[in-house]
Amino acid sequence: MRIVLLGPPGAGKGTQAGRLVDKRGIVQLSTGEMLRAAAAAGTPVGLKAKAVMDGGSLVSDEIVIGIVSERIDHKDCANGFILDGFPRTVAQAEALDALLAEKAMDLDCVVEIVVDESALLARIEHRARETEAAGGEVRKDDNPEAFKQRLVAYRKQTAPLSAYYADSGRLRTVDGMQSIEEVARQIDDALDKA
Ligand code: AMP
Numbered sequence: 001m002r003i004v005l006l007g008p009p010g011a012g013k014g015t016q017a018g019r020l021v022d023k024r025g026i027v028q029l030s031t032g033e034m035l036r037a038a039a040a041a042g043t044p045v046g047l048k049a050k051a052v053m054d055g056g057s058l059v060s061d062e063i064v065i066g067i068v069s070e071r072i073d074h075k076d077c078a079n080g081f082i083l084d085g086f087p088r089t090v091a092q093a094e095a096l097d098a099l100l101a102e103k104a105m106d107l108d109c110v111v112e113i114v115v116d117e118s119a120l121l122a123r124i125e126h127r128a129r130e131t132e133a134a135g136g137e138v139r140k141d142d143n144p145e146a147f148k149q150r151l152v153a154y155r156k157q158t159a160p161l162s163a164y165y166a167d168s169g170r171l172r173t174v175d176g177m178q179s180i181e182e183v184a185r186q187i188d189d190a191l192d193k194a
Helices: 014-024 031-041 044-053 062-073 090-102 119-132 145-159 162-168 179-194
Strands: 002-006 028-030 081-084 108-116 171-175
Touching: 002 014, 002 162, 014 028, 014 081, 028 031, 031 044, 031 062, 031 081, 044 062, 044 108, 044 145, 062 090, 062 171, 090 162, 108 179, 119 145, 119 171, 145 162, 171 179
Parallel strands: 002 081, 002 108, 028 081, 108 171
Antiparallel strands: none
């Protein structure tokens, strides 16, 4: 299956994507993870993206589309993939459609995790505390200032994707304010009907 997961920062996309990987035998393609890995490795693309990411704004469509296009050609994507954090603009969604058409592939389902924005900052702070307690490195953009900017970017650039996918009949929504298990159940339901 080829799936897109939509939702604002802190909606639980990463958690749910990880579960789908185990359950459906597909790979998780998180553009945020790929960009953080590129930044940590000090590649030219990573270095270019790092300052933008740390401030909570979006990296250019060109960079991200290039990364995804290259990644989905890898063998491990043959059985399907779940895109987490991509597309994030209508231009990226159009590029994804074009890219998949070129490769004779289709998107099976777009799932939006709908959440109450007022709960998001608390979730991000919780994630940062948990990471710290586990001895991990807290993301540079998991702080109130960068988070505010990420939310602005989401509202302005990513929220219009719901209409983009709804117009083509591909959008399913789930209630992201429920427990992780219940959200997972709703996602499974949406995918089974796709
Ligand atoms: P995420 O891990 O999905 O929260 O992404 C972290 C950061 O990586 C974002 O705030 C952006 O700066 C950058 N990023 C990740 N995915 C994209 C994308 N599809 N388009 C543009 N920037 C992205």
